[in-house]
Amino acid sequence: MSFEKVNIRIEHTGEFPVAVISLGRTMEFLSSAVFNGGPSSAEDIVIIEVPKDYNCEDPRKDIGSVIDGLELPSGTVGFMTAAEIEYVLTSVKTSYRGVDTMAIVTAGLSNQVIAGEELKDWVHKHEVSKKRAAALRYAGTINVIGISPNPLTDAAKVNAIIAMTEAKTAALRDLGYTETGTTSDAIAVVSPSGEDREQYAGTGLPLGISMARSVRSAVRRALIKRGDFPERLSDEERSALKEMYS
Helix, strand or coil: CCHHHHHEEECCCCCEEEEEEEEEEEEEECCCCEEEEEEEEEEEEEEECCCCCCCCCCCHHHEEECCHHHHCCCCCCEEEEEEHHHHHEEEEEEEEEEEEEEEEEEECCCCEEEECCCCHHHHHHHHHHHCCCCCCCCCCCCEEECCCCCECCCHHHHHHHHHHHHHCCCHHHHCCCCEEEEEECEEEECCCCCCEEECCCCCCCCCHHHHHHHHHHHHHHHHHHHHCCCCCCHHHHHHHHHHHCC
């Protein structure tokens, strides 16, 4: 698969912008997306920015209304974020041993947590996030979309999601966080249809390595754009990380 047909654009349908990702062909999905999550097929993805005080009583209805307004197919896969899409939306392509992958990410932190532990000090984390984004708005979700060049079995899709999730956590570690993600993260692995499917996509294989590298780099870059670093880091340490990973 060539990524040349993948088009990422920003649309304005109301108060907040929407990222529209057109894949150029119908692809297979396995995702935790809010809208059309699970196994599905689609040609388009939307990431909808919502306000910090968003009333999430019926997010599927809200996403559906945006998709209808953009005249996109009803099968479009939809994500939500309070991160500033025009600012933090990041895409990275990686080639490893002849295997090309692509990751598209929005990222921001305020509700970061170690998996398995309760979220604590949310009010403090929330206030820190607002101060970091004084010129922006607010963020607290990491959305990760990984695109495979090859068809995948269902097992390989799960394999890829494991690699992508571990890569997201590695990106947080790179920036000095002990947390593994946020309480509202979402993920999708996207792959073409076909008979000759990859059986595995783990971290020991070129596909898994390439995908993990794309995700890790994209998450780091998105967080650096917002200045999302652990409070304990000095200005010098933050500058060094920016220089290393930007």
